[in-house]
Amino acid sequence: MTMDVFKGMQVFTKVVELKSFAKAADTLGMSRGMASRYVANIEENLGVRLLNRTTRQLSITEAGNTYYHKSMQILALVAETEEDAASDTAKPRGTLRISCSVAFGGTQLSKAIAAYLLRYPDVKIEVVLCERIVNLVEEGFDLALRVANDLSPGLIARRLTPVRFVVCAAPDYLLRHGHPREPADLADHECLIFSESDAIGEWRLRRDGSTTRVKVHGKLHGNNGNMLCDAAASGLGVIYQPTFLTYDHLRNGRLVRLLPEWETDTFWAYAVYPHRQFLLPKVRTFIDFMVDYFGPHPFWDAEL
Incomplete structure (x- = not known):
């Protein structure tokens, strides 16, 4: 140049x-x-x-x-x-622009950011929560945090922490409708459907190397996991949601885990960034910090 x-x-x-x-x-x-x-x-x-x-x-x-x-x-x-x-030092500084989903960002990101800023006080952070996939370069983001089963080829990303799913419902709902004993029983229950899923209304459970796919139905569909968790805790039906959203309800008894002997989906939270080379200190340190903060066994899975 x-x-x-x-x-x-x-x-x-x-x-x-x-x-x-x-x-x-x-x-x-x-x-x-x-x-x-x-x-x-x-x-x-x-x-x-x-x-x-x-x-x-x-x-x-x-x-x-x-x-x-x-x-x-x-x-x-x-x-x-x-x-x-x-x-003569690579000190993180400047404004870090981050995009993140509403569900993960709204529940888990604020405490992690607070801890990061205590360590790196010369960094400022701007977070945009949205469900769409942003164009990092065109929209001026330094990185995005995305929860996904896999990512599109060509994206530069680093795994931060696993995101495990659970099937659960409120005790009141289970008293009225009974516990499902097998995955197929879910087809007869009122299920709360996440409308942004790749396979809307299809829940996958595995045991002994075999996968069972269940077509579920329900009156409530929504694109926000927090809303569906709150609806389930109110007794409206059964949900299939990540543990970073359900753990507090499970811990306090507002929800009960169902079919625990069956394995459910495990996605990953990724840090996605536009360039592999010349990674700015503020970006590199933030990604490293998030990996250490959440870890391979995040706190929300402690009681599973």
Whole structure:
């Protein structure tokens, strides 16, 4: 990378942030014409338009948005590298943007983040909880925490902790409807269905190397595991949910584990990040910390 390209990235990102060539030029101590030439030179080299310009409005293109987020990552890496070289230490610092599912992030992430920030006080963290799969580069995230059975090929990821599932229901429900003795019995029960599953309404249980697939039915479908757990604890039916959501209900007797002699699904919580090389200290230390914090036997499985 030549200094002209690097300077061009600085100019371009400042123009995008301030939405003005004039303001960016003033901030960087150069003429408006020079700022415009830097951006035009990048567009010419790439062969794409990064900004749409009119006399009254400046807007970023789709290609410009991608280039902006990648440039921000490069500029942040260079800034941290220079600071590390000056201080001779790789100290985590800066803002760490994380995407995570509502279920896992809302129940397990806050205490882990609090512990991490106590150890690394120079890091700031911005968390976005959502159920969709975000584009890390285009949306400017440093990493995402995802719970999955497996990940798409090509993703760079590290396993954090196992996520085990259980079948359970409230004692009141079981008094009214009885305990299922075999997986097939679940087909006759009121089951609460997670609507974001790859196989909606199909629960898998295994024993002695054989897998049983049960088609379950119920009046309540939802895309949030917390809501389904609360509904089950209220006596509405049977759920098949991860233990990081059910453990408190199980511990306090609001839910009872069913079919414990049968194995259920085990997924993994992953840290997914866009680049394998040049991992920033804030990203590397956060991933390492999460692996140690949760571990291969997370606290929510202690009583299983």
